[in-house]
Amino acid sequence: MHLHLQSGRASSLRRWEMRKTHWRTDEERIEAHRAFFARFVAARAGVAADSELAEAFRTTPRERFVGGPPWRILTRHGFVEAPRDDPAFLYQDVVVSLDADGLNNGEPSLHAMCISTLRPMKGDRIVHVGAGTGYYTTILAKLVGERGGVDAYEIEPGLVRRAQENLAGLPQVTLHARSGAEGPLPECDVLYVNAGATAPLAVWLDALKPGGRLLFPLTADDGGGAMLLIARTDGEVWEARFLFQAQFVGCAGARDDTEEWRLAEAFRHRGWNKVRSLHRDDTPGASCWVAGHGWWLSTEAPTVTQHRDR
């Protein structure tokens, strides 16, 4: 009986909330859209609605980062224009054009999944390659807090200018108007790349602190591939696994024709979800999934002895 009363009250409250369709101000209405968007994105990524990641999405206005309207939303068959300059259109789980030659603000739930897998903590140091106008850099900066730091790299001058403005209020962010595919890079706990590479670059692997994580799209010639997570473990062989398939624009300075071709073959003919480790040498063994210059991915997990060494 008591329980029945409670749920009756809860459902009438929900009905009341749903009837209340008039917001006092436009700002209040957009905040409501953003709050729902944050819950939606978090749920799609398997992250709790009250997590810091959901809170970072809830408090970051996407409209500041995607440029002025008309906003162009990506579909499989090209872009569709939002019919009005109402930011509510941006609070969907969609890719939005950054209004710069084929460069887009990525899919929120994809980035939420990636960021939650990377587990950035307060005080961590992050390297973010391909910052665009700074939307996901802002999310990362909120997660590490002012004790942490984010070094963001972007090569497109127009986007750098916009990122500079957007990131000005975050003292923990340093924006570098240069390629993040070249050294020197600062030592970091997390290295997150938002453009497709054909190899886990030595400069990225070398920047990882012990226990550090690298996540980047390993992609073939058509931009298709999968997000590869590498964790720096003790020993020569590091943990590596693909999270899910993804399509990205290329990372300048991180692509090689021969590796592109080998990756296309591997993605086409060998199960990408079998990859378990990264070797940093030029002597691929029988468990090799794909090999590049000075690295190869193996379907064998790092050995137990290597784990015990920790």
Ligand SMILES: C[S@@+](CC[C@H](N)C(=O)[O-])C[C@H]1O[C@@H](n2cnc3c(N)ncnc32)[C@H](O)[C@@H]1O
């Ligand atoms: C798909 S866009 C993503 C932008 C941003 N992360 C977002 O979602 O809003 C990829 C970005 O990577 C940048 N980029 C490509 N190669 C780069 C490199 N070597 N160093 C830094 N940025 C690079 C591009 O200019 C582009 O802005």
